Amino acid sequence: MTGKPAEKRCITYKASMMQGGAWTAGRPGSALDDAMAQARNALASGRFERVRVEQVFTDPSANRTVTTTVFEQAGTPQATSNLGVWGLLGMAVLLGIGAFFVTRFFLSGGLAS
Numbered sequence: 001m002t003g004k005p006a007e008k009r010c011i012t013y014k015a016s017m018m019q020g021g022a023w024t025a026g027r028p029g030s031a032l033d034d035a036m037a038q039a040r041n042a043l044a045s046g047r048f049e050r051v052r053v054e055q056v057f058t059d060p061s062a063n064r065t066v067t068t069t070v071f072e073q074a075g076t077p078q079a080t081s082n083l084g085v086w087g088l089l090g091m092a093v094l095l096g097i098g099a100f101f102v103t104r105f106f107l108s109g110g111l112a113s
Contacts, residue, residue, distance in 0.1 A: 009059045013070075015039040018050040028056065036071060043075050050074050 013035035015026040026038050032053070039051040052072035058065050 008061055009057070012056045012058070013053060014056065015042065015051060015053050017042045017048040019048050021049075032070070039071060039073075043073060046076065048075055 010030075012028040012030055013032050014028040015035045015038040016023045017026065017039070018024075026035070026042075029035060032055075035053045039053050042048050043051045050072065053070050055068045055070050056065065057068075
């Protein structure tokens with residue numbers, strides 16, 4: 001085994017945020033606390049679906065990089081409209097009934113009585 005200097009090895013941490021199904025990496029830093037704070041602030045903003053903090057170990061002398069997820073959390077789901085197929089169908093039925101009564105009113109003489 002060769003005695004390579006360990007000074008070139010480095011450990012960095014980066015926060016990544018998921019928005020719209022795609023991950024966006026934050027700026028890497030040497031402090032885990034900073035990356036955790038960045039991830040928690042992003043999660044608290046409500047703009048991201050998930051956040052994670054990754055530890056990246058790099059050893060250039062061995063040409064090796066190891067990435068480990070140290071924290072991952074899902075955000076609160078975004079509020080979506082509950083107007084689905086059944087809601088649209090109900091509105092169409094109500095509009096059809098309304099159109100029926102308006103047509104019947106006009107065919108029976110309407111306002112010219």
